[in-house]
Amino acid sequence: MRAFADLYQALDRTTSSRLKVAAMVEYFGGANEKDAAWAVYFLAGGKIKRLLPTAHLRAYAQRQTGLPVWLFEECYQTVGDLAETIALLLPSPQTERDMSLSQWVTEGLLPLQSVNEEQRSSALDQLLDGWDANTRFICLKLITGGIRVGVSRLLVTRALSQLTDLPATQIAQRMMGYFSGREHPTGDRYQALIADGDTDYLAIEPGQPYPFFLAQPLARDDSQLQDILNAPGSWQMEWKWDGIRAQLVCRHGNTWLWSRGEELISEQFPELCQAAQSFADGTVLDGEILVWHPDQTVPASFADLQKRLGRKRLSDAIKRDYPVVFMAYDVLEDKGIDCRAQTLSQRRLALERLISSTDIASVFKLSPVVHAQETSQALAHHAQAREQRAEGLMIKAHSSQYGVGRTRQAGLWFKWKLDPMSIDAVLIYAQRGHGRRASLYTDYTFALWDDSASPGMPLLVPVAKAYSGLTDKEIKQIDAILRQSTVESFGPVRRVEPTLVFEIGFEGILPSTRHKSGVALRFPRMLRWRVDKPVNEADTLATLKALL
Amino acid sequence: MELVVRRPEGLYCPPGDFYIDPWRAVHRAVITHAHADHARAGHANYLVSAQSENVLRARFGNLPMQTLVYGETVTQNGVCVSLHPAGHVLGSAQVRLAYRGQVWVVSGDYKLAADPTCTPFEPVICDTFITESTFGLPIYRWPESHDVMQSINQWWSNNASQGRSSLLYAYAFGKGQRLLASLEHSIGPIITHGSFDALNAAYRQTGVALPETQRVTEVGESDKKRALILAPPSAASSPWMKRFGEVSHAMVSGWMQIRGARRRRAVDRGFVLSDHADWPALLTAIDATGAERVIVTHGNTAALIRWLKESGRIAQAFETEYGEIEQ
Numbered sequence: 061m062r063a064f065a066d067l068y069q070a071l072d073r074t075t076s077s078r079l080k081v082a083a084m085v086e087y088f089g090g091a092n093e094k095d096a097a098w099a100v101y102f103l104a105g106g107k108i109k110r111l112l113p114t115a116h117l118r119a120y121a122q123r124q125t126g127l128p129v130w131l132f133e134e135c136y137q138t139v140g141d142l143a144e145t146i147a148l149l150l151p152s153p154q155t156e157r158d159m160s161l162s163q164w165v166t167e168g169l170l171p172l173q174s175v176n177e178e179q180r181s182s183a184l185d186q187l188l189d190g191w192d193a194n195t196r197f198i199c200l201k202l203i204t205g206g207i208r209v210g211v212s213r214l215l216v217t218r219a220l221s222q223l224t225d226l227p228a229t230q231i232a233q234r235m236m237g238y239f240s241g242r243e244h245p246t247g248d249r250y251q252a253l254i255a256d257g258d259t260d261y262l263a264i265e266p267g268q269p270y271p272f273f274l275a276q277p278l279a280r281d282d283s284q285l286q287d288i289l290n291a292p293g294s295w296q297m298e299w300k301w302d303g304i305r306a307q308l309v310c311r312h313g314n315t316w317l318w319s320r321g322e323e324l325i326s327e328q329f330p331e332l333c334q335a336a337q338s339f340a341d342g343t344v345l346d347g348e349i350l351v352w353h354p355d356q357t358v359p360a361s362f363a364d365l366q367k368r369l370g371r372k373r374l375s376d377a378i379k380r381d382y383p384v385v386f387m388a389y390d391v392l393e394d395k396g397i398d399c400r401a402q403t404l405s406q407r408r409l410a411l412e413r414l415i416s417s418t419d420i421a422s423v424f425k426l427s428p429v430v431h432a433q434e435t436s437q438a439l440a441h442h443a444q445a446r447e448q449r450a451e452g453l454m455i456k457a458h459s460s461q462y463g464v465g466r467t468r469q470a471g472l473w474f475k476w477k478l479d480p481m482s483i484d485a486v487l488i489y490a491q492r493g494h495g496r497r498a499s500l501y502t503d504y505t506f507a508l509w510d511d512s513a514s515p516g517m518p519l520l521v522p523v524a525k526a527y528s529g530l531t532d533k534e535i536k537q538i539d540a541i542l543r544q545s546t547v548e549s550f551g552p553v554r555r556v557e558p559t560l561v562f563e564i565g566f567e568g569i570l571p572s573t574r575h576k577s578g579v580a581l582r583f584p585r586m587l588r589w590r591v592d593k594p595v596n597e598a599d600t601l602a603t604l605k606a607l608l
Numbered sequence: 609m610e611l612v613v614r615r616p617e618g619l620y621c622p623p624g625d626f627y628i629d630p631w632r633a634v635h636r637a638v639i640t641h642a643h644a645d646h647a648r649a650g651h652a653n654y655l656v657s658a659q660s661e662n663v664l665r666a667r668f669g670n671l672p673m674q675t676l677v678y679g680e681t682v683t684q685n686g687v688c689v690s691l692h693p694a695g696h697v698l699g700s701a702q703v704r705l706a707y708r709g710q711v712w713v714v715s716g717d718y719k720l721a722a723d724p725t726c727t728p729f730e731p732v733i734c735d736t737f738i739t740e741s742t743f744g745l746p747i748y749r750w751p752e753s754h755d756v757m758q759s760i761n762q763w764w765s766n767n768a769s770q771g772r773s774s775l776l777y778a779y780a781f782g783k784g785q786r787l788l789a790s791l792e793h794s795i796g797p798i799i800t801h802g803s804f805d806a807l808n809a810a811y812r813q814t815g816v817a818l819p820e821t822q823r824v825t826e827v828g829e830s831d832k833k834r835a836l837i838l839a840p841p842s843a844a845s846s847p848w849m850k851r852f853g854e855v856s857h858a859m860v861s862g863w864m865q866i867r868g869a870r871r872r873r874a875v876d877r878g879f880v881l882s883d884h885a886d887w888p889a890l891l892t893a894i895d896a897t898g899a900e901r902v903i904v905t906h907g908n909t910a911a912l913i914r915w916l917k918e919s920g921r922i923a924q925a926f927e928t929e930y931g932e933i934e935q
Contacts, residue, residue, distance in 0.1 A: 532872070
């Protein structure tokens with residue numbers, strides 16, 4: 061456990077990827093396979109869900125520290141991280157102990173899920189007793205969710221690849237199965253992860269998907285975009301669909317549907333899995349899941365798709381009201397052969413053959429190629445994307461292989477998104493942020509003018525919360541202004557004098573019964589601080605609603 | 609009777625007709641210590657501790673100063689004024705005011721932890737205690753200074769053995785000298801940023817032993833790789849920094865207790881060492897005065913006041929312009 065805490069410290073103390081990878085290689089080289097199995101899992105972002113409600117952990121910490129609730133909350137607001145707050149507040153340990161990471165997890169952490177309320181306190185004592193402050197912090201991070209230490213799965217993959225001399229792509233592929241969320245990490249599974257290259261890994265993890273290939277974003281003023289627009293004919297263009305990116309794996313007479321977040325989502329879309337049985341074994345497709353009513357020419361909105369997600373049980377009514385399709389745009393495995401190294405043109409031919417040869421066209425569609433020979437045609441398509449319910453255009457090199465992650469080596473894929481819709485809104489509430497923004501006011505609520513309740517007397521009505529899009533320097537300036545212009549505080553929230561105007565960008569707008577304004581914005585963020593704009597010139601709610 | 613009230617110019621003693629650490633120019637000022645948010649140029653008369661005289665002169669030039677040694681008393685319009693060690697930085701003082709049987713103490717900034725460069729904090733019995741609260745939350749509990757210095761020396765020696773310069777950001781007055789006095793100078797040369805020069809000289813002149821330091825221009829390339837470089841936080845990303853090759857960056861401050869603050873600074877290491885009292889020390893210091901009434905000037909004032917009230921004291925705030933000098 062301590063060795064893992066030391067590794068965390070080493071990773072936390074540097075921003076250099078090289079040094080992080082080196083620290084992990086050293087740890088994995090020295091750890092036993094059971095500890096390494098869990099370390100891979102946690103470092104690459106794995107979590108153990110629903111261990112205990114955080115309210116119980118707070119109550120436990122308050123009992124241990126003897127602090128009043130208000131002071132504990134004030135501390136939490138300053139630190140911005142529950143695990144860290146508790147680690148800082150707990151009394152120093154009286155005893156010392158030692159235990160391996162895997163033993164701590166399997167004997168202490170995992171049983172927490174099933175412990176009843178009376179036993180919980182002593183179970184937490186067991187988990188936290190006897191560790192130094194650094195180790196206790198890690199323990200608490202694992203209890204509250206996961207650790208985030210600036211290590212991506214990509215870096216863990218690189219470390220394992222260095223350790224084993226296996227190609228990173230091979231490790232990356234095995235990692236997909238490692239995170240299926242069904243089985244806990246074990247020494248055997250870790251051994252399989254780093255086993256010699258010839259091992260038949262699919263025999264162990266038959267449903268495992270390939271790493272997704274991700275497109276590079278193209279900004280409007282990108283010179284690359286200009287190059288593409290000058291000769292659009294040399295690229296394959298498709299709509300950038302606004303659904304869930306997914307990978308369909310058909311092997312061993314079974315089908316698995318994976319989301320881009322590498323969660324198994326087969327159960328949410330049974331009709332896709334059922335229809336997919338007409339594909340031959342050894343077929344893997346990349347595509348987008350969309351809600352699409354058979355009588356419509358365009359898919360339904362993302363909000364409709366959300367109604368299918370996060371449900372334990374799908375009722376027949378839901379399936380009927382929100383029918384889904386799989387919009388296929390690539391084939392990664394055909395007749396059991398990995399075809400990711402073929403060119404996009406070759407894969408497209410195979411894909412067209414696969415989709416047309418099935419009698420499931422109502423469920424499996426081929427993502428159409430959007431043809432553009434002239435600059436003007438490409439621009440016109442882009443402009444029509446919203447009518448297609450698409451987010452923009454995908455632009456792929458005909459020669460591109462199917463790479464791993466957001467990389468360029470295997471070939472170029474771009475996403476050219478629509479410009480976001482935007483409004484100028486007024487900052488009215490602020491709350492302190494988390495992580496590296498802890499104790500700075502960085503989470504804001506924005507409002508627009510509305511005089512529907514009192515004609516001629518416009519009031520500010522909250523419409524969106526946003527916390528991204530500003531530079532560190534701007535955050536500091538704004539934090540100082542907010543501290544001086546606070547009108548009142550309720551809990552962690554400050555109401556401030558409305559003096560600051562921001563341009564808020566968003567991807568979509570939907571009617572909402574939950575919000576006072578009557579609308580909900582999709583992915584709102586700050587585009588810029590309108591220092592030039594007085595508060596009374598901010599936009600009105602009516603302007604926003606006109607976009608509905 | 610109120611021995612200290614808040615006026616637009618600063619904290620004011622009405623019977624004595626003088627100010628304590630005022631933020632605007634006044635005719636008579638008692639200064640607790642030479643940090644810029646407490647000591648300013650432009651007052652007509654200064655009453656300061658003898659230990660802070662050289663430092664004040666180094667920072668502000670020739671000021672019309674009257675000095676007191678710790679414990680010595682002068683009378684101003686019937687108010688007995690004496691200065692007592694606050695343990696914050698060289699020359700830092702608590703101001704004791706006695707008038708018609710009432711005793712008030714204005715503590716300025718203070719700490720209880722050991723510091724080889726200044727006289728340790730001395731509790732002064734009083735009726736009303738005016739305190740800071742820079743780190744007034746229980747999340748702030750400092751590790752032993754000795755242990756922190758050991759890990760700083762270890763970090764330095766580790767970098768030196770790998771041919772990497774060690775860049776330590778610390779406030780140029782107080783923290784800088786405290787570090788200098790505790791660094792293991794056999795590890796390698798110590799280079800200081802120009803902003804330390806005048807203050808180091810003032811410390812040495814006052815009798816505080818500091819190891820030899822060099823300016824960056826005096827050190828050869830190979831020695832730089834073993835060197836510890838002391839610079840104020842404001843020097844980060846300044847052209848001065850370009851004189852060094854591979855560098856490990858570290859920051860020394862009480863704020864480094866919070867991981868978010870460390871990450872915001874984007875330093876490799878954050879060492880928790882502060883010239884302010886942590887939460888337990890604030891409570892210890894307040895208890896030791898026996899004061900019934902506590903007035904909190906700056907920092908996490910609301911939390912400390914509520915805590916004190918809930919434990920049965922009279923507590924209130926003075927809104928001051930003292931800030932967080934400790935970056």
